[in-house]
Structure formats: structure tokens, C-alpha cells
Amino acid sequence: QLHLQESRPGLVKPGDSLSLICTVTGGAISGSNYYWGWIRQPPGRGLEWIGSISYSGSTLYNPSLNSRATISVDTSQNQFALNLLPVTAADTAMYFCVRDLAHHDVLTGQLQSGWFDPWGQGTLVTVSS
Amino acid sequence: EIVMTQSPATLSVSPGERATLSCRASQSVSSNLAWYQQKPGQAPRLLIYGASTRATGIPVRFSGSGSGTEFTLTISSLQSEDLAVYYCQQYNIWPPYTFGQGTKLEIK
Numbered sequence: 001q002l003h004l005q006e007s008r009p010g011l012v013k014p015g016d017s018l019s020l021i022c023t024v025t026g027g028a029i030s031g032s033n034y035y036w037g038w039i040r041q042p043p044g045r046g047l048e049w050i051g052s053i054s055y056s057g058s059t060l061y062n063p064s065l066n067s068r069a070t071i072s073v074d075t076s077q078n079q080f081a082l083n084l085l086p087v088t089a090a091d092t093a094m095y096f097c098v099r100d101l102a103h104h105d106v107l108t109g110q111l112q113s114g115w116f117d118p119w120g121q122g123t124l125v126t127v128s129s
Numbered sequence: 130e131i132v133m134t135q136s137p138a139t140l141s142v143s144p145g146e147r148a149t150l151s152c153r154a155s156q157s158v159s160s161n162l163a164w165y166q167q168k169p170g171q172a173p174r175l176l177i178y179g180a181s182t183r184a185t186g187i188p189v190r191f192s193g194s195g196s197g198t199e200f201t202l203t204i205s206s207l208q209s210e211d212l213a214v215y216y217c218q219q220y221n222i223w224p225p226y227t228f229g230q231g232t233k234l235e236i237k
Contacts, residue, residue, distance in 0.1 A: 047165075047173065047216055049226040062225040063130075096172055102220075113220040115163035117175035117184060 002026045004097045004120035012127050017085040022097030022120060023078065030055045030075040035100035038071065038082045039116065040093040048093075052100040053080055060102075087127045094122045131155050131219050135229035143237040148204040150232045152217035157197045161221035164193055164202045167231075168213045176215075177202065204234075212236050 007021040022036070029036060037052035051061035053071045061069055065084070073080040084091060101114025132155040142148040152162070160180040165173040175184040177193035180200060190205045204211055217229040 046230045047218075047228040049224075049228070051224075060224045064225065101178075113161065113223050113226070115175060115178045115218065115220055116165075116173075117178075119172040119174070122172050 002099065002118055004099065004118060006095060006097050006120045006123040008123050009125055012087055012091075012125060013129055014088055014127055015086045017083055018087045018091060018125055018127070020082045020095055020097070020123065020125070022080050022082075024080075025078070028075075029073060029078050029080065032099075033103045033106075034114070035060075035102040036073065036080045037098050037100040037116065038069075039096045039098055039119075040091075041096070041122075042090075042093045050082065050084075050095075052102060089127050092125065092127045094124050096120050096122045130225060131158060131222050131227050133217055133219055133227050133229035135215075135217060135232045137232060138230075139233045139235060141235040141237050142204075142207045144209060145206050148207050148211070148234060150202040150204075150215050150234070152195075152200040152202070152229050154198045154200075154219055156222075158219040158221035160196045161219060162193075162195070162200050163218045163220065164191075165216045165218065166211075166213045167216065168210075173216060207234075207236065209236055 003025045005023050012018050035052040038050040051071050053059045053073050070083045097120040098116040134153045136151045162180045164177040167173040181193045192203045194201050214231045214233050216231050
């Protein structure tokens with residue numbers, strides 16, 4: 001069974017970089033035609049998609065992040081990562097890693113969008129001095 | 130960006146009764162809509178994709194319907210464990226994927 005687990009960075013200072021790693025077990029990132037993504041949820045609020053990456057490194061991002069987010073993949077470690085720079089208090093949130101069911105159609109090669117399943121348990125990141 | 134609007138913000142339903150949650154898109158998303166359940170202190174869980182297809186392991190009391198701009202999640206006979214916030218998400222026009230603001234389901 002596929003399982004995703006986020007790293008726990010905890011407290012980050014304003015202006016610094018937020019770095020998170022998602023470790024995938026129960027299946028290989030490189031063996032999947034799907035994407036892998038990050039979603040965040042500020043305390044008491046709704047969900048915001050940050051971006052997603054394929055096993056080959058193709059990325060898609062939410063424009064609302066104003067190019068502050070970078071997602072990378074390490075298939076040898078079966079991990080993918082999020083880097084957000086610079087952070088402000090508004091980036092305080094629970095961060096979830098997910099499998100994004102986006103994939104390339106096997107016949108046409110066209111990228112098809114998808115939904116999110118499964119989700120990691122989430123890790124709380126607080127931005128404060 | 131497609132804006133997803135959920136109603137009501139809070140819904141209070143008695144055990145055994147039907148709960149109906151709504152999600153509206155600012156423009157057509159065809160049937161490219163998913164529903165998630167987030168219980169207190171937990172990560173969201175996929176309930177429905179393709180507007181009406183139940184995810185693996187989801188009880189039959191959960192059903193989704195709709196297409197275009199109007200969607201509904203129905204819980205046919207509410208159980209106490211269904212206490213949660215429910216989110217809809219469109220994946221028709223992206224990036225970005227967008228979510229509704231959520232409906233909090235309370236048990237009377």
C-alpha cells in the first residue's frame with residue numbers, strides 16, 4: 001500500500017527557506033506515470049495546491065506562489081522535495097505531500113489532470129522569528 | 130483560475146438522516162471534480178472522483194452527482210464518524226487545481 005511521509009522542519013524564520021521532503025514507501029516514484037505534489041492548509045483554513053512533479057522532473061506550479069516554490073525529485077531515494085523561498089508568516093501552514101493522479105495519456109502523450117490520493121499525514125510549518 | 134464555492138458553510142444533520150452538500154464552479158469543469166473528507170486532526174481523504182465515482186474503500190452511503198458547474202455530495206444515512214469538513218476540487222482547467230472553501234458537517 002502506498003504511503004507518503006513528510007519530513008518535519010518545524011520552525012522557520014521569515015526570509016529563510018522552507019525545505020520539506022516527502023518519502024514514498026510501498027511503490028516506486030520512477031515506476032509511476034503519475035505526478036507527485038504538495039498541498040498546504042493554513043491553520044483553520046482551506047486547501048491550496050502548491051505544485052506537482054513527475055518522476056522525470058517535469059513540474060507544474062500554482063502561479064499564486066509567485067515563483068517562490070521549487071519542487072524536485074530524487075528517484076534513487078524515492079523522495080520528492082519542496083523548497084519555498086523566501087517565506088513569510090503567511091506561509092505558516094500544514095503541508096501535505098500527495099500523489100497527484102495527473103498522468104500522460106499512453107496513446108496521445110497528452111498530460112491529463114487528476115485528483116489527489118493518497119495524502120501524507122501532514123507536517124506543520126511555522127514561520128516566526 | 131476557476132473559483133469553487135461550497136454551500137452551506139456549516140451543515141447540522143441528525144444520525145440516520147441524509148446530508149446534501151453543494152459545490153459550484155465559476156465555469157464548467159465537465160465531470161472533473163473530486164470530493165475529500167477531512168476529519169479533525171487528520172489529512173484529507175479522497176471520497177469521490179470523476180464527480181460520481183467512489184474511491185476504493187469508501188462506503189456506499191457516499192455518492193456524488195452533477196456536471197458542468199453544479200455538483201452534489203450526498204451522504205444517504207449519516208453516521209457519527211462522518212463528522213468532518215468536506216472539500217470539492219476541480220481538475221478540469223489547470224494549473225492551478227482549485228478547492229472549495231469547505232463545508233463543515235456537524236452531527237445533531
